[in-house]
Amino acid sequence: MIRVVLVEPEGEYNVGFVARLCRNFDVEQLYIVNPRCDLRSALNFAAHGKEALLKAQVVDTLSQALEGVDLKMATSSDADNPGDILRLSIPPWTAAEVGRGKRTALIFGRESVGLTREEISMADFLLHIPASKEYPVLNLSHAVSILLYEFRREANRDQRNVNAESLSLLDKYVRLLYEQVKGRSVDERAYIVTKRVIFRGVRTEAEARTLMRLMRKLYLKLEGVWR
Amino acid sequence: MIRVVLVEPEGEYNVGFVARLCRNFDVEQLYIVNPRCDLRSALNFAAHGKEALLKAQVVDTLSQALEGVDLKMATSSDADNPGDILRLSIPPWTAAEVGRGKRTALIFGRESVGLTREEISMADFLLHIPASKEYPVLNLSHAVSILLYEFRREANRDQRNVNAESLSLLDKYVRLLYEQVKGRSVDERAYIVTKRVIFRGVRTEAEARTLMRLMRKLYLKLEGVWR
Numbered sequence: 001m002i003r004v005v006l007v008e009p010e011g012e013y014n015v016g017f018v019a020r021l022c023r024n025f026d027v028e029q030l031y032i033v034n035p036r037c038d039l040r041s042a043l044n045f046a047a048h049g050k051e052a053l054l055k056a057q058v059v060d061t062l063s064q065a066l067e068g069v070d071l072k073m074a075t076s077s078d079a080d081n082p083g084d085i086l087r088l089s090i091p092p093w094t095a096a097e098v099g100r101g102k103r104t105a106l107i108f109g110r111e112s113v114g115l116t117r118e119e120i121s122m123a124d125f126l127l128h129i130p131a132s133k134e135y136p137v138l139n140l141s142h143a144v145s146i147l148l149y150e151f152r153r154e155a156n157r158d159q160r161n162v163n164a165e166s167l168s169l170l171d172k173y174v175r176l177l178y179e180q181v182k183g184r185s186v187d188e189r190a191y192i193v194t195k196r197v198i199f200r201g202v203r204t205e206a207e208a209r210t211l212m213r214l215m216r217k218l219y220l221k222l223e224g225v226w227r
Numbered sequence: 228m229i230r231v232v233l234v235e236p237e238g239e240y241n242v243g244f245v246a247r248l249c250r251n252f253d254v255e256q257l258y259i260v261n262p263r264c265d266l267r268s269a270l271n272f273a274a275h276g277k278e279a280l281l282k283a284q285v286v287d288t289l290s291q292a293l294e295g296v297d298l299k300m301a302t303s304s305d306a307d308n309p310g311d312i313l314r315l316s317i318p319p320w321t322a323a324e325v326g327r328g329k330r331t332a333l334i335f336g337r338e339s340v341g342l343t344r345e346e347i348s349m350a351d352f353l354l355h356i357p358a359s360k361e362y363p364v365l366n367l368s369h370a371v372s373i374l375l376y377e378f379r380r381e382a383n384r385d386q387r388n389v390n391a392e393s394l395s396l397l398d399k400y401v402r403l404l405y406e407q408v409k410g411r412s413v414d415e416r417a418y419i420v421t422k423r424v425i426f427r428g429v430r431t432e433a434e435a436r437t438l439m440r441l442m443r444k445l446y447l448k449l450e451g452v453w454r
Contacts, residue, residue, distance in 0.1 A: 013240060017366060024369075026359045048362050093380070129376065130383070132253045135275050139244060142251075142372040145365070149356065149373045153320070156357065181444035193437040201428025210420040217408035221449060 002151055003029035003105045004144060005065045007119060010036045010111045016045025017141035019053035025148040030056040031065040036110070062107070062119055070102040072123040074115055075147070077137040079128035086120055089128035092147055096154035098125070106147055111140050166208040171195055173215035180222045229378055230256035230332045231371060232292045234346060237263045237338045243272025244368035246280035252375040257283040258292040263337070289334070289346055297329040297391035299350040301342055302374070304364040306355035312416045313347055316355035317423070319374055323381035325352065325426050329391050333374055338367050352423070393435040398422055400442035407449045 004027055009015050015037060022030050030052055032039070039053065046053050059065050066072055079089035090098070107123060109115035120126060129138060129146055138146070178191040202208050231254055236242050242264060249257050257279055259266070266280065273280050286292050293299055306316035317325070334350060336342035347353055356365060356373055365373070405418040429435050 017369065020366060021369060023362045024358045024365050026361075047366070048364075092376075130379065131251045134253075135250045137275075138251050138372070139247060139274070142244065142248060142369060145369040145372050146376045149319075149376075152357065177445060178441065181441065181448055183444075186441050186444050190437050190441040193434050194441055197425055197428035197430075197434060197438060199428070200430070201424035201426070203424075203427070207420050207424060210417050211424060214405065214408065214413050214417040214421055217410075217413050218404060218445065218449070221408055222445070 001029070001103045002027045002099075002148065003031060003065075003069055003103065004148075005031045005033065005062070005105050005107045006035075006140075007033045007062055007065075007107060007115060008036050008110045009108075009140065011140070012037045012039075012041040013045045014111060014140040015039060015042035016049075016053065018144050019046040019056070020049030021141065021145050021148055022052040023049035025152050027052075027148060031105075032056050032058045033062050033065050034060055062122060066105055066107075066122065068103065069105040071099055071104045071125070072107065073099070073104060073125045073127045074107045074109075074120045074123035075127045075129075075143060076109070076114055076120065077128070077131070077143075078114065079126060086117060087126060089126045092127065092129055092150040093154070095125060095127045095147070096151045099151060100154055104151075106144075106151075108140055108144060161204055162202055162208050163205065166205060166212070167199060169212055170198055170202070170208060170215075173212055173219060174198065176219045177215060177222070180219070228256070228330045229254045229326075229375070230258060230292075230296055230330065231375075232258045232260065232289070232332050232334045233262075233367075234260045234289055234292075234334060234342060235263050235337045236335075236367065238367070239264045239266075239268040240272045241338065241367040242266060242269035243276075243280065245371050246273040246283070247276030248368065248372050248375055249279040250276035252379050254279075254375060258332075259283050259285045260289050260292050261287055289349060293332050293334075293349065295330065296332040297394070298326055298331045298352070299334065300326065300331060300352045300354045301334045301336075301347045301350035302354045302356075302370060303336070303341055303347065304355065304358070304370075305341065306353060312419060313344060314353060315419070315423075316353045317427070318357055319354060319377040320381070321427055322352060322354045322374070323378045326378060327381055328388065329394075331378075333371075333378075335367055335371060388431055389429055389435050390432065393432060393439070394426060396439055397425055397429070397435060397442075400439055400446060401425065403446045404442060404449070407446070
């Protein structure tokens, strides 16, 4: 479970966009600490995420916004200054892995100055999105979008869906085709490589069956059974 | 190398944000096809990405915006409708893997209606960001941020190494083989699926060349040139 926490956001459009993103990524909890902009105007940027904004928790302090979570992750575009222990950071993919299955608060600071050191020190981790060395400062709502995407990706890992029988039929057809042309320049290696490329690349049962049909027809034509 | 292509963008703030994102992720090429908003006002949202917008290429047609790239990837929030071959999609992480080391155009449609079917058919892949089933429609600049993040992440990884010429030869042989057996049960879909499976699965130049040799021999045998 993700909770998005915005600390003193200043821009209506960012707050609206973040509400939309909560809807886009099925985030149920949005907390806004002491907003510095007009939340009514923010609705204009929320598209179908208006409801997420209307039911957002508006609180006075960051501590209130962090009640009841297992993990607190602060975000910053300013990270990994040598010698500054508070700013040692983890990248989004590590954060998503660490956060998997936990009630995790993602804490985003002000557009102008980010989070204070005191606010960062309330978190368990500092999260930093790797970006251009010259200009790593992402706009607030874009940082939110990237993290929600990464956390969702982690939660849904392993979606490949091809059954073992189909893989074994694909293997059979690769072998049959290979045997039609094996020789000096096309040896056993060609069979193994082709099989591996296909096993890696195929993602769904529908794809597996389409490939099989194509290979079967090629094989039958080569055998002269079908023209 | 990434080229961001915006097709008929309608919102100043999105264009400005995208320019900022190009700067954030070191993207050198921004193409804008027939903008439907005021690019001067867009500068207000670009922060330190103003220069990326000032040097953006503004062109009349999508074809012009796609000149000189190796790979074209269309994006859509509307993907994977059963039976609609044009809308079979790949997720960002696969796209980033396939695009590694290539001059890749990421094509984004209008805020209101996205890309037309004709525009999508000009691309090699359709890219879809997995999101809420109820409301998967991301705002334009947020879709851009997620893809630039994912492509950057992939570029800093270290694995796949297949050059563009090899991919195009693989494509050619898949098409030649497909044409040998096309018919009722093996239609255009089979060609597209096979190409995608192979593009996804192939990892090295050596693998690509091995596959090519096998496909070439199959083709020559089918043509009766070689036994």
